[in-house]
Amino acid sequence: MGARSVGRWRRLFLAAAVLLGLDQVVQHTVLGDGVLLRRRVAPFDPPLFSPLHFRRLAELEALADGERGARAGPVFDADLGWCPTPGTRVGRYTYDWAGCRVGVAPLPRVKLEGVRRIAVFGGSFARGDEVDGRETWAAFVEASRPDVEIANLGMGGYGVDQALLRFRRDGRPLAPAEVWLAYFPHGTLRITTHFSPILRHWATAVAFKPRFVLEDEDRLRLVPSPVREPADFVRLMRDQAALLAAVGATDDWIRRAPLAYAPRGSSWTHWFATTRLLLTLHESTGRALEPWFAQRTEVRALLSTLIRTMASDVTASGARFRLLVLPAQTDIQGWVEDGARGYWSDLTEELATTGIEVLELTPVLAQAGAADDPSFWMPGGHYSPTANRLVAETIAAEWLE
Structure with a gap:
């Protein structure tokens, strides 16, 4: 290998190292808390996207832990x-x-x-x-x-x-x-979803729901809500693997972007700022109705x-x-x-x-x-x-x- 080729490879390696270094700086600082410009960045573990969502989780955690005065809410x-x-x-x-x-x-x-x-x-x-x-x-x-x-x-x-x-x-x-x-x-x-915030990240209905799936073109099959009591909601928010086992196969938006909802750190795409941003961008598509x-x-x-x-x-x-x-x-x-x-x-x-x-x-x-x-x-x-x-x-x- 000639000196010119060695120099070229050295420059490419140096450029890649610099880019990787910058990526990791962003990964551990700007994206360290999983939020960019007040928006969640993938992976969405748990799939909560606003302060309202996290407040609702805290309320249900208090209820599940038996705190006095905590309640599931009237709806x-x-x-x-x-x-x-x-x-x-x-x-x-x-x-x-x-x-x-x-x-x-x-x-x-x-x-x-x-x-x-x-x-x-x-x-x-x-x-x-x-x-x-x-x-x-x-x-x-x-x-x-x-x-x-x-x-x-x-x-x-x-x-x-x-x-x-x-x-x-x-x-x-x-x-x-x-x-x-x-x-x-x-x-x-x-x-198309079991959980409103997955479809619309600003949704105010922070609850799981049943849905139907089509079988044999025109036959409906009911998939019940995985939350039968408030403690189930807390369990699914604390355990992403349990969430995916419950609704991953029948929630259309999880199926469209599975790596965006995979447990944090379970995919190499979660280790880099660039891939996390790409996952976030991909997950955000498809909501136009037309x-x-x-x-x-x-x-x-x-x-x-x-x-x-x-x-x-x-x-x-x-x-x-x-x-x-x-x-x-x-x-x-x-x-x-x-x-x-x-x-x-x-x-x-x-x-x-x-x-x-x-x-x-x-x-x-x-x-x-x-x-x-x-x-x-x-x-x-x-x-x-x-x-x-x-x-x-x-x-x-x-x-x-």
Whole structure:
């Protein structure tokens, strides 16, 4: 080997050593606490991403350790992940004997003659977050029609999977005449995970949930929540291997980026700042909704099967099933920009061809200017009383006349 080649290799080796040294400086200083610019950096062991998440873990650790005064909270639910305790009040949300959010009045224990009972299911846009009970669209519908009573069984953070399960457990015993599923397109991907913070790192629902997986193209298999009591949550947060054993095979986001959720130090990719940052970048991708609807993906197939299964269950119970589409502000803006179509439109049109009644609220809100008018929105992105009143008027005109 000539002197020139030796010199070249020496320079390359020196450059590699310098880069490795810099990488390790960043690894042990800047990334030493696993946080960069207030964001967690992989590996996510445990998968907690904000101070709120760690406070919730501390609360449950205190409960598991038997500290006096510690409690699981009013919404822990082993079957659904989280669900209000009947007969309680949490902030501005009051729940009656059946666990329904109180709007006009608590749901009567005995069905009233001549009054149509309608049960509503979905997430925060069904429950009516950020406004008082009488200012939700469900309450406005009920107040406008003395021959209608609404059992509002919506719950913040729910996916369609939890809505289906809540109907089966809590809705069917109420014997409603109609069941309305309030579908929130922006929350579609909730059906793909067992743990909300894994999907949305800023999620406020710090709880595990059940989910369904598709088998044989159109058959649903329920995978229960791995947390049956608060101590289970603490165990899974303390033991990453146990977490992966419980949900690693059925949580889509862990499956997409397994090294980002591997136990800390179990992969060589955890030993270098560069690879950790690359893992973090890779894990953050895939949350855009449009690609999941652009073709016949597993997510779209799962969503369609969940809705059709709920429709079948409702019909079998003797009730009428109807599907409401309640868009977020960004959904309305996209609708306007894309010529009066949403990324979900093909799916809802397909569902309509199967006989499911669909009421699309997006064009009504868009025509009213909700895409850009702040009076339609609360600070956290939910409908204001103005928007809720318009939604209620549209529902009453289309479905109750």
